[in-house]
Amino acid sequence: MGRLISTRLAAFVMTLFAASIVLFLTINILPGSAAKSALGMEATPQAIARFEAQRGLDRPLVVQYVEWLSKTITGDFGTSFQNSVPVGPELLKRIPVTLELATLAFLIANLVAIPLGTLAAARHTRASDKTTTFAATVLGAVPNFWLATLLIMVFSLNLRWLPPGGFTSFVDDPAQNLRQMIMPALSLGLVSSALLIRIMRASMIEVLSSDYIRTAHAKGANETIVIRRHALRNSLIPYMNVAAVEFGFLFGSAVVIEDIFRLPGVGSLVLVGIINRDFPVLLASALTITVFVLVVNLIVDLAVGLLDPRRVKGSQA
Amino acid sequence: MISVLRDFDWRRWRLVLTGGTIIGLILICAIFAPWIAPYSPYDLDVVAMLQSPSGAHLLGTDELGRDLLSRTIHAARISMEVAFIAASVGLIFGTLIGVAAAYFGGLVDMVLMRFMELLFSFPAILLAVVLMASLGTSILNAMIAIGIVFIPGFSRLARAATEVVLREQYVEAARAIGMGHGRIVFVEILPNILAPLLVEAAVAFSYAILLESALSFLGLGAQPPEPSWGNMLNTGRGFMGQAPWLSIVPGAAIFFSVLGFNLIGDGLRDVLDPYMKE
Numbered sequence: 001m002g003r004l005i006s007t008r009l010a011a012f013v014m015t016l017f018a019a020s021i022v023l024f025l026t027i028n029i030l031p032g033s034a035a036k037s038a039l040g041m042e043a044t045p046q047a048i049a050r051f052e053a054q055r056g057l058d059r060p061l062v063v064q065y066v067e068w069l070s071k072t073i074t075g076d077f078g079t080s081f082q083n084s085v086p087v088g089p090e091l092l093k094r095i096p097v098t099l100e101l102a103t104l105a106f107l108i109a110n111l112v113a114i115p116l117g118t119l120a121a122a123r124h125t126r127a128s129d130k131t132t133t134f135a136a137t138v139l140g141a142v143p144n145f146w147l148a149t150l151l152i153m154v155f156s157l158n159l160r161w162l163p164p165g166g167f168t169s170f171v172d173d174p175a176q177n178l179r180q181m182i183m184p185a186l187s188l189g190l191v192s193s194a195l196l197i198r199i200m201r202a203s204m205i206e207v208l209s210s211d212y213i214r215t216a217h218a219k220g221a222n223e224t225i226v227i228r229r230h231a232l233r234n235s236l237i238p239y240m241n242v243a244a245v246e247f248g249f250l251f252g253s254a255v256v257i258e259d260i261f262r263l264p265g266v267g268s269l270v271l272v273g274i275i276n277r278d279f280p281v282l283l284a285s286a287l288t289i290t291v292f293v294l295v296v297n298l299i300v301d302l303a304v305g306l307l308d309p310r311r312v313k314g315s316q317a
Numbered sequence: 318m319i320s321v322l323r324d325f326d327w328r329r330w331r332l333v334l335t336g337g338t339i340i341g342l343i344l345i346c347a348i349f350a351p352w353i354a355p356y357s358p359y360d361l362d363v364v365a366m367l368q369s370p371s372g373a374h375l376l377g378t379d380e381l382g383r384d385l386l387s388r389t390i391h392a393a394r395i396s397m398e399v400a401f402i403a404a405s406v407g408l409i410f411g412t413l414i415g416v417a418a419a420y421f422g423g424l425v426d427m428v429l430m431r432f433m434e435l436l437f438s439f440p441a442i443l444l445a446v447v448l449m450a451s452l453g454t455s456i457l458n459a460m461i462a463i464g465i466v467f468i469p470g471f472s473r474l475a476r477a478a479t480e481v482v483l484r485e486q487y488v489e490a491a492r493a494i495g496m497g498h499g500r501i502v503f504v505e506i507l508p509n510i511l512a513p514l515l516v517e518a519a520v521a522f523s524y525a526i527l528l529e530s531a532l533s534f535l536g537l538g539a540q541p542p543e544p545s546w547g548n549m550l551n552t553g554r555g556f557m558g559q560a561p562w563l564s565i566v567p568g569a570a571i572f573f574s575v576l577g578f579n580l581i582g583d584g585l586r587d588v589l590d591p592y593m594k595e
Contacts, residue, residue, distance in 0.1 A: 027450065145534050153561055253440060260554070271535060286443060293439070
C-alpha cells in the first residue's frame with residue numbers, strides 16, 4: 001500500500017515539474033513584449049530595457065525558470081506587471097470561486113447522469129434507452145458558452161429571475177451567491193453530464209448482465225430493489241473514476257464560463273494574464289488549474305488502486 | 318443499382334447517414350458560400366442595423382447592418398477549414414509519434430509517451446488558450462494550437478493499435494524477408510490501424526469546431542471583420558436583449574456541426590466495432 005502511494009506521488013511530482021517547464025516555456029515565448037503591453041506602444045527602447053532589467057526578463061530563460069520555480073515552491077508567485085500587486089493573494093481570493101463553480105457543476109452533472117444513465121441501462125434497447133442516449137448525444141453537442149448565453153437570455157433578460165452575472169461570496173449572502181452561480185454551474189454541468197450519462201449507462205449495463213444480478217432476479221427480487229441495493233453501488237465504482245477526472249476538467253473549463261458571467265475566478269485570471277501579457281499572472285493562474293487537475297487525477301489513481309486489491313498486489317509484486 | 322440500394326443496411330449506417338447529411342449541407346455552404354450567401358458578409362448598411370429576421374434578411378442583421386445569414390454561411394468556411402487542418406495536424410503528428418513509440422519501444426517509447434501524457438494532463442481549453450497566447454491571435458494559429466491539443470489523443474490510440482498489429486504474423490514475415498522500417502510502417506502497419514484513427518478523427522473534427530468557436534468567442538481566434546461563429550456569438554452577447562438572433566443563429570450553427578460530426582463518429586464506431594457500442 002505504502003509503495004503504491006509513494007510511486008504515484010513520485011509520478012505526480014515529476015509530471016508537475018515537467019508541466020511547469022512546458023507552461024513556463026510556452027508563456028515566455030509570447031510574441032509582443034510584456035514591457036510594451038505594460039508601458040504602452042509608445043514606450044521608448046530605453047524604458048523597455050529598464051522594465052525588462054528590473055523584472056529580470058533580459059536574462060536567459062533557464063535562469064528565469066529556476067528563479068521562478070524556487071519562488072513558486074515557497075508560495076511567492078511574483079507581482080503583476082500591470083499593477084505591481086502580488087499575484088499569490090489575488091490567486092487565493094479567486095480559487096474558492098472556481099472551486100465552487102466546478103463543485104456545483106459537478107453536482108448537477110451527476111444528478112442528471114446517474115438517474116438517466118441508470119434508467120437507460122435498466123430499459124436497455126427500449127424506447128426510453130434510445131431517447132436518453134439521443135438526449136446525451138444532443139447535449140454533448142451544445143457548446144457550454146452558447147448554453148450560458150441562452151440561459152442569460154431566458155432567465156435574466158426575459159423572466160428576470162436570475163442576475164446575468166457578478167459574484168457575491170457564499171459567506172456574505174448564501175442566497176445571492178446561489179442565484180449568481182446557478183446559471184454558470186448549469187452551463188458547465190449539463191454539457192458535462194452528456195459524457196457521464198453514457199459512462200453510467202455502459203457501467204450499469206455491464207453490472208446488470210453479471211451472474212449475481214441474474215441470481216437476485218431468479219430469487220424473485222424486484223427490479224428496483226436489485227438496481228438500488230446491488231447494481232447501483234457496483235456500477236458507481238467505474239463511473240466515479242471517469243466522473244472524478246471530469247471534475248478536474250470542469251475546473252479547467254471555467255475559463256470561458258467565468259468570462260461570460262463575470263465571475264472573479266482563476267479561469268478569468270488566465271484571460272486577464274493573456275490580454276495584458278502579464279506573465280506572472282498568466283503563469284500562476286495556468287499552473288493553479290494544472291495543479292488542480294493533476295491532484296484530482298492523483299486522488300482518483302490512488303482511490304482506484306486502493307479499492308482494487310489486484311492493483312495493490314500488482315504494484316507490490 | 319436498385320438491388321444495391323435494397324440490400325444496403327440502412328439501420329446499421331443510420332447515424333453516419335444522419336450526421337453525414339448535416340455535415341454535407343454545412344460543407345456545401347462552406348464551399349459555395351460566395352454563390353449561396355445573399356449578401357457580402359462584410360458589407361455594412363447603417364440603415365439596416367439590428368433588424369429582426371425579415372424577407373430581405375432571412376436571419377436578420379447585426380449591429381453594423383451586415384446580413385446574418387451571409388455571415389453564418391461564410392463562417393462555415395472558417396470552421397470547416399479549422400476542423401480539417403487541426404484534425405489533420407493531430408492525426409498526422411499523433412499517428413507518427415504513436416507508431417514510432419510502439420515500433421521502436423524502449424527509451425523512444427518512454428520519452429515520447431511521457432511527453433504525450435504530460436500534454437494530456439492539461440485541460441484542452443487551457444492548453445489551447447495558452448498556446449494561442451504564445452503563438453498570437455490568428456485563425457492559422459488557432460488551427461495549429463487546436464492541432465497540438467489533439468496530438469496526445471491520436472498518439473495514444475495509434476500506439477495501442479500499432480502494438481496489436483506488431484504481434485501479427487504478417488509483420489513478422491515482413492521483418493523476416495528484410496523489409497525496411499519505413500516500408501513496414503507505411504505498407505503493413507498504417508493501413509491496419511486506420512479504422513480507430515478515423516473514428517477518432519470524426520470526434521476531433523467536432524471538438525475542433527468547439528475549440529475554435531471558444532477561442533474566437535474569447536477574442537483569441539478569428540478576428541473581426543472575418544466572420545466566425547465564435548466571434549459572432551461574442552458580438553451577440555452585447556445585444557442579447559435587443560437582438561437575440563445574433564446569439565441564437567451562430568450558436569445553432571456550432572451545435573449542428575458538432576452534432577453532425579459526433580453522429581458520424583458514433584455511427585462509425587458502431588459499424589467498425591460493434592462491441593464498443595455498449
